[in-house]
Amino acid sequence: MGRSVRMIWLPILLLLLLENGMASDYLMGLGSYDITGPAADVNMMGYANTDQVTSGVHFRLRARAFIVAEPQGKRVLFVNLDACMASQLVTIKVLERLKARYGDLYTEKNVAISGIHTHSGPGGYLQYIVYIVTSLGFVRQSFDALVDGIEQTIIRAHDNIRPGSVYVNKAVYVCIILTNLSSITGELLDAGINRSPSAYLNNPAAERNKYKYDVDKEMTLLKFVDNEWGPVGSFNWFATHGTSMGRTNSLISGDNKGAAARFMEDWFDQNNGGSTSSDVSEPNRIPRRVSNIIRIANDNHHELLELAASFESLPGKSTTRFLSLARRVRSVLRQADRPKFVSAFCQTNCGDVSPNVLGAFCIDTGVPCDFNQSTCGGKNELCYGRGPGYPDEFESNRIIGQRQFKKAVELFSAASEKLNGKIDYIHTYVDFSNLEVTIPKEGGGTTTVKTCPAAMGFAFAAGTTDGPGAFDFKQGDNQGNAFWKLVRNVLKTPTKEQVDCQQPKPILLDTGEMKQPYDWAPSILPVQILRIGQMVILSVPGEFTTMAGRRLRDAVKKVLTSGSSKEFGSNVHVVIAGLTNTYSQYVTTYEEYQMQRYEGASTLYGPHTLSAYIQVFQKLATSLVTGKPVEPGPQPPDLLDKQISLLTPVVMDATPIGKQFGDVSADVPKNAAFKRGDNVTVAFWSACPRNDLLTEGTFALVEILRGKDTWEPAYDDDDLCLRFIWSRPSKLSAQSHATIQWIVPQTAAAGVYRIRHFGASKNLLGTIKHFTGTSSAFVVA
Numbered sequence: 001m002g003r004s005v006r007m008i009w010l011p012i013l014l015l016l017l018l019e020n021g022m023a024s025d026y027l028m029g030l031g032s033y034d035i036t037g038p039a040a041d042v043n044m045m046g047y048a049n050t051d052q053v054t055s056g057v058h059f060r061l062r063a064r065a066f067i068v069a070e071p072q073g074k075r076v077l078f079v080n081l082d083a084c085m086a087s088q089l090v091t092i093k094v095l096e097r098l099k100a101r102y103g104d105l106y107t108e109k110n111v112a113i114s115g116i117h118t119h120s121g122p123g124g125y126l127q128y129i130v131y132i133v134t135s136l137g138f139v140r141q142s143f144d145a146l147v148d149g150i151e152q153t154i155i156r157a158h159d160n161i162r163p164g165s166v167y168v169n170k171a172v173y174v175c176i177i178l179t180n181l182s183s184i185t186g187e188l189l190d191a192g193i194n195r196s197p198s199a200y201l202n203n204p205a206a207e208r209n210k211y212k213y214d215v216d217k218e219m220t221l222l223k224f225v226d227n228e229w230g231p232v233g234s235f236n237w238f239a240t241h242g243t244s245m246g247r248t249n250s251l252i253s254g255d256n257k258g259a260a261a262r263f264m265e266d267w268f269d270q271n272n273g274g275s276t277s278s279d280v281s282e283p284n285r286i287p288r289r290v291s292n293i294i295r296i297a298n299d300n301h302h303e304l305l306e307l308a309a310s311f312e313s314l315p316g317k318s319t320t321r322f323l324s325l326a327r328r329v330r331s332v333l334r335q336a337d338r339p340k341f342v343s344a345f346c347q348t349n350c351g352d353v354s355p356n357v358l359g360a361f362c363i364d365t366g367v368p369c370d371f372n373q374s375t376c377g378g379k380n381e382l383c384y385g386r387g388p389g390y391p392d393e394f395e396s397n398r399i400i401g402q403r404q405f406k407k408a409v410e411l412f413s414a415a416s417e418k419l420n421g422k423i424d425y426i427h428t429y430v431d432f433s434n435l436e437v438t439i440p441k442e443g444g445g446t447t448t449v450k451t452c453p454a455a456m457g458f459a460f461a462a463g464t465t466d467g468p469g470a471f472d473f474k475q476g477d478n479q480g481n482a483f484w485k486l487v488r489n490v491l492k493t494p495t496k497e498q499v500d501c502q503q504p505k506p507i508l509l510d511t512g513e514m515k516q517p518y519d520w521a522p523s524i525l526p527v528q529i530l531r532i533g534q535m536v537i538l539s540v541p542g543e544f545t546t547m548a549g550r551r552l553r554d555a556v557k558k559v560l561t562s563g564s565s566k567e568f569g570s571n572v573h574v575v576i577a578g579l580t581n582t583y584s585q586y587v588t589t590y591e592e593y594q595m596q597r598y599e600g601a602s603t604l605y606g607p608h609t610l611s612a613y614i615q616v617f618q619k620l621a622t623s624l625v626t627g628k629p630v631e632p633g634p635q636p637p638d639l640l641d642k643q644i645s646l647l648t649p650v651v652m653d654a655t656p657i658g659k660q661f662g663d664v665s666a667d668v669p670k671n672a673a674f675k676r677g678d679n680v681t682v683a684f685w686s687a688c689p690r691n692d693l694l695t696e697g698t699f700a701l702v703e704i705l706r707g708k709d710t711w712e713p714a715y716d717d718d719d720l721c722l723r724f725i726w727s728r729p730s731k732l733s734a735q736s737h738a739t740i741q742w743i744v745p746q747t748a749a750a751g752v753y754r755i756r757h758f759g760a761s762k763n764l765l766g767t768i769k770h771f772t773g774t775s776s777a778f779v780v781a
């Protein structure tokens with residue numbers, strides 16, 4: 001009888017387990033696309049340095065997206081950009097395109113678009129005046145590159161939707177590999193320091209004592225596993241600024257997070273789709289880009305030199321745009337029969353976190369900068385943070401990127417907590433310029449305060465230790481000075497009400513009340529929560545400082561795990577996605593705001609900005625738990641038709657008499673042989689990169705000889721070791737050069753190589769013609 005009962009219940013239990021397992025699986029898709037933008041003449045977004053204008057490519061920028069959906073229910077879409085921040089105007093236009101293509105499947109409610117905060121990408125794509133002054137107004141080419149690239153990324157992710165599972169990892173893991181015991185933790189200790197410690201120390205001691213560090217050291221990672229193909233991607237959130245590349249760099253770069261993403265995607269590809277259990281130590285080597293199909297050349301040095309000598313430089317010649325796309329290394333690496341692995345390194349509460357981990361020093365004396373004001377002899381211009389590769393910013397960028405990459409591989413390899421449960425989202429727009437906020441009173445009870453119209457303080461102009469400002473501005477200034485107040489008043493004199501509201505911030509630019517020729521700063525902001533099972537993503541349109549982010553996460557988690565909310569229990573992972581959907585600068589704690597460091601001076605809506613965010617997010621979290629809808633709020637403006645652009649177009653390109661576009665102007669030495677670590681430099685007669693962005697293509701290419709006459713792509717614009725540098729002899733000259741530098745990696749195969757350049761020229765009639773040029777061959781021994 002007992003055996004019969006067991007036989008009856010066994011298939012029922014198996015069916016229940018199967019259904020439960022299937023219910024925990026989602027539909028998911030990932031995608032990626034090029035968003036590099038104009039590599040010439042465009043001011044970079046981030047440092048507000050008018051002299052920092054694009055003139056080449058360090059490595060290309062990409063948008064990366066994931067979609068997670070219930071098989072018959074809701075879905076969320078998250079897009080991560082190798083860009084300084086999201087833009088309200090970009091978000092609006094992307095949503096319009098998604099509406100036209102997919103109907104109501106993707107809307108402002110379930111779509112988040114977030115920036116990694118690189119300070120080395122083209123600017124001019126935001127709609128508010130204060131953010132496009134240094135780029136000479138709106139730059140349509142920057143804007144279109146983002147909107148087009150994001151749309152294509154989403155199309156790829158949507159087309160790739162398949163059944164799969166999502167895993168989260170951020171906790172401490174103890175793994176036994178054979179007989180070795182090793183601890184894997186989500187803490188990343190050496191990729192960020194607090195650049196405003198004096199402001200952080202103004203937070204209550206009791207609060208600070210709850211934390212071991214003055215910046216968040218934890219990385220949170222999502223691992224995407226396709227039911228058929230296995231791992232297909234990962235997205236992680238970690239706080240550190242995109243300022244490893246300094247304020248004088250002019251090469252487009254994804255900075256440390258963009259580099260980490262490149263490393264992780266290459267690591268996975270070159271591990272054949274990633275059997276990662278035995279490869280955790282591999283991140284100590286940056287993955288090389290040479291495809292496994294390339295045969296390593298013979299070690300005979302003399303034979304290699306003879307072979308290289310038979311390939312002299314080729315004159316520039318006309319070609320098609322397709323050739324630049326077809327010769328990309330990633331097209332060689334791609335496994336056509338499986339989804340492309342996508343890895344994104346996303347930004348979170350990085351407001352006061354610098355990747356320049358050696359600290360800030362005076363460039364004239366070498367001594368540490370003043371602790372409170374980050375000055376040297378009273379001057380902020382001399383105080384600079386030092387990265388781990390100091391004085392080489394490219395090396396600092398590589399190191400900070402590699403540190404994030406290594407931690408991500410550890411978490412990826414050990415990820416075991418499966419996300420399950422609802423997919424959900426909630427979104428509203430809020431006018432932060434005059435929001436009533438209820439806050440606790442000293443001694444008990446509550447009081448009501450208000451936010452203010454946006455304004456920027458004097459310390460904003462002082463910059464930070466990552467990129468100091470100019471003139472006589474200083475961080476920690478809560479007074480201002482008479483001269484700059486006179487200059488300010490020419491633009492807009494703040495009202496007494498505004499001055500009182502923003503106290504103790506001395507107002508330098510009253511941007512929230514400046515409306516000519518159109519809005520200088522945002523007032524209506526998007527606020528959003530995305531949910532994937534026990535994972536909750538808070539989309540914030542700004543840069544929260546470390547403690548501000550901690551308070552927001554704790555407040556939301558308290559709502560989600562309160563006694564009335566049994567859906568989450570205690571197991572909920574809350575991350576902040578910074579710089580998402582639009583941009584409204586910084587958010588500090590009330591106590592940090594009093595210090596008026598750069599971050600406090602850039603907290604637009606006054607001392608109670610953080611309290612306003614916490615109040616709004618608590619309301620959204622409550623609605624997420626109860627299922628009650630929230631009001632959509634006032635719509636932000638679409639200012640595209642009001643944009644002004646003063647950037648001059650490309651008129652024409654030219655070469656000297658007797659030269660063609662693509663001709664080599666400076667070749668490698670004859671019978672040249674290079675070692676790993678050497679700098680191989682070749683220059684070509686070129687044309688303005690704005691003529692064609694070569695999206696999904698490459699301006700620079702290193703090829704390796706396979707056999708006697710077959711050239712295979714080895715390195716391109718996606719590689720940190722290859723730099724495309726564009727220059728013209730004078731600002732008004734129609735002539736220009738492309739200088740290509742290849743820092744030979746330690747992992748480069750011995751063999752015969754050559755360097756190629758791709759570009760597009762424009763004549764007086766406006767006709768665009770593509771060209772290519774090729775250097776003489778040389779040996780790497």
